[in-house]
Amino acid sequence: MRDRQAGRPPRQPWLHELSIVVNGNATALSDRSGDMESGTAHGWFVDDRRVLSRLVLEVDGERPSPVAGRASGATGAYSTSARSLGDAGADPTVQVVRERRLAPGSLHETVTVASSAACTVRCVLRLRFAGDGADIASVKSGHLDAPPLPARLDGDGVSWSDEWHRTTVTVDAAATSYDNDADGALVDVPVVVEPGAATSVTLVVRVERVQPSAFDADPGADAVDWSRVRVVADDPRLGPTLQQSLADLQHLLLHDPAAPEDVFLAAGTPWYLTLFGRDSLWAARLTLPLGTDVALGTLRTLARRQGRTHDPVTGEAPGKIPHELRRHVYLDTTTGMALPQVYYGTVDATALWVSVLAEAVDWGLDPAHVHELTPALRAAVGWLTGDGQPDEDGLLKYLDTTGAGLANQGWKDSGDSIRWRDGHVADAPIALVEAQAYAVAALDGAARLYGLLGIDGADTLVTQADRLRGRLRDRFWVDTDAGHHLAIALDGAGHAVDGLASNMGHVLGTGSLRADEAALVAATVTGDELLDEFGVRTFGTGNGGFNPIGYHTGSIWTHDTAIVAVNLARDGFVDHAVRVARSLLASSDAFGRRWPELYSGVAFAGAPTPYPASCRPQAWSAASAIALLTVALGLRPDATTRTLHLRPARAFGALRVEGLQFAGGRVDLQVGPGGEVTVLRAPDGVRVEVDVTPGS
The missing domain is CATH 2.70.98.40 (Glycoside hydrolase, family 65, N-terminal domain)
Structure with a gap:
């Protein structure tokens, strides 16, 4: 038909x-x-x-x-x-x-x-x-x-x-x-x-x-072995969801055609089966508890395409990490969007690249690889503190000057995603709240890496992170009928765009807020406007223009919910993190344990409603199953001291986890119903320290 x-x-x-x-x-x-x-x-x-x-x-x-x-x-x-x-x-x-x-x-x-x-x-x-x-x-x-x-x-x-x-x-x-x-x-x-x-x-x-394209990447499923990863939990949904997710992640892997020893995760199928800076980095970051190989391959693959010059057509700038690589020019004949084969239209991938490198070191990435990536690290920091901040106010911003690229260049990249509380769309250029927070975390992480590598300038990076942290805290808080909360962005006039949105959940866990501010964000992002029974809504129900099946205007994105849960746990809001993690797992069976890109939280016959055009599988959605483990175990790695810190959250009852990777070796754990931990296996010289907290 x-x-x-x-x-x-x-x-x-x-x-x-x-x-x-x-x-x-x-x-x-x-x-x-x-x-x-x-x-x-x-x-x-x-x-x-x-x-x-x-x-x-x-x-x-x-x-x-x-x-x-x-x-x-x-x-x-x-x-x-x-x-x-x-x-x-x-x-x-x-x-x-x-x-x-x-x-x-x-x-x-x-x-x-x-x-x-x-x-x-x-x-x-x-x-x-x-x-x-x-x-x-x-x-x-x-x-x-x-x-x-x-x-x-x-x-x-x-x-x-x-x-x-x-x-x-x-x-x-x-x-x-x-x-x-x-x-x-x-x-x-x-x-x-x-x-x-x-x-x-x-x-x-x-x-x-019969002829080469610009990016002939071949399947990379042979590059990883996750066969030893196994989870058994009181909640019977967790283990099967993880196994389905790992099967999909393994077959989303691609070899870098420029260096086939490196693999990365394609963003998702069918529309995004290629390298996406932001998506591939987030997916690699969420998979770090299973090893650093995918993260290293992703970092290297992106570093090879890191910006070298200024090009307004592609958005390239020195040190900038690309948004996507296509085999051919991407032309959407319906919208008129035309993207070059290498496109740099992203405000956040560069900061995420730095943070993934810093976190990979925490999980045990070989220092030799960090030294190898030092030029790319320096260049990324240069973009974050230079071209990424185009105005004297010192904030990361974006503006598509071509008319054929992405109007919005954060992860919510649809044209109508950045909205005021009354629902009208914000004017560009846009400074996203989470982009500033990502940059704070990246600069702090880069300072640690500079110290580790013996590179001069760590103190300067700390100062720059503090300045950006202050700008975020000074300029992004608003008061609306939803209370005192973080704005989604600043618009082209420098006004705080007061829509209530999930973006604030990405600010948690970055070190951008005081403890009292983080507590306010934790309460807001898990409040009735944003959290429903199947995940965190992208846009609050009280906003004008709220649409529970809108792409970024009220739907639920799997990875967005997972990131909010991880960040809540990272900042110590364990009970809040458990609520979010459980809401995400509650949606799993409705999709055959194969999470789509996004869906609606409006229940239909007791299950979430599909977003009909949603990609499936999507790398950062599949990697969200590993994020649930991170929350449940409260994982905080420190390979420099060979210490794996745990804070069991008891999100899914007692569980046994096999096949984690830390400091170059395998870790198997048993967590009892009361949060007590038995270390079944760990590399020589590794300490597993447990902070058992009251809670869920």
Whole structure:
């Protein structure tokens, strides 16, 4: 069925009911039967191009009826019933199971016909397939009707080519025929199944690059081994959610094409399956309890693309960390947004880069790697204290001067996200409250690293952090009907934008506030306007323009809620952190333990409501499962003294955690119902210190 009717403008396709599997630079989208339909967002995308736009199964001329489907990481499984075959009666006796697996450069689809019928089943499997080479930006813009590419038939299969790839389809069975029709190619395979038996046929789709793009990153799942990570908790949802998240994270990894030994997490599928400075850094930061390899790979990959010059078109500036890298120019034909292949439109990635480096050192990153990254560290600090503060008021700000880039350049990057309490949109340039706090933490972290490395200037960085801390505390507090709270930003006139928003939760844990101010933020971010039963709302219910399903105007973002929980715990607000962590886990089962990018907290039949266009899996959403462990254990690492500090929060009852990594070795822990800790395993010379606090 075609997506749009005549005369209707194209719309971004919805994803929430699709089955999605991913492996590095490739992702496959289908319906719950496993079929990929032309004229939809379905398909197998490789390097942001749709190399397979149709893959439909028929059994004796009919499509099997969907029964169940599940996707995890790079695999998907789909159970259907061929109701026209087998014994007569109400009960189906012929099951058709499709198993999909993405490997580097290939998609493997195994179709198994299993019979419980009393007689021999004879049927013909027909597989229809085509590719259109559509660009991911075009599909996201709602242009879904690209015609199939001409297919070439030969004795070994079917192939077609676009500008960037050659795709070949083969079947491992004696096919009666390959053929072409108006919608692409097809193959018929005769199948005979005896009673109580099963027969399988495998289709393989292979893709090869015929010319390079600007960023040909390959799958990086082979670079990590998280098989030893295991969690068993009184709350039965925690362990399975973590395992699903780890499977997705592993298959979101990509190798840096400039240095394949380094891996990073792609932001999310299908629209953001590439390097995003902010997203990849946050995801790497949240995964630090499992090791420093992903963080190091992310830091190195971004440092290689760190800004060297001033370019108003790309937003590049010396020392600035890029926002995103694309394989091709990204053009949204609906909105007119046009992003270059390397785009620097982010106000916060540079500070986050510094903070991830500092935290990786706390977890045990080899000092040799820190020395290697010293030039990038110096350059990042230079941007934070120079070009990042374009005005004499000394605040980090952004302004898109091209008209084709991102109007907002913090994590809430939609055009209507920065709003006043009455709902009207703030004028640029914008100084976000969390961007200032990130920079405070980065400068403090850089000062520690300078001291560790013996670099002059640590005292100057401390002074600069103190000045920025003072500016934040002096200029961002407002009084509204919601009380005394932090503004979301300052607008172009320097006025505090008084919308009540989750941004304030990102200020916690950065060392930007006094204890009494942090307590006020903790109470506000967990108050009724922002916290509901499934997470922290991006925008308070009392604001004008509040929309519980608005992208940044009232929805819940998984990673946002996780960061608020971690920051609350970091600042000692354990009970508040537990409330937020439990609210996030309460949403997990509704999404098959595979958190999407965002969702609505408005309950529908007792569960959160999907945001229909939400990416899934999303790296920082999947990494939020590890954030829940950080909160539950109260993890505070200090590799310089080889001490792992714990403050168990008892968020999910008693739990056993295996496979943490600290100071170069493995840590296994058992936490009892009262918060008592048993260290089951730890590296030699490592101390685990426990602060058992009363509470949840």
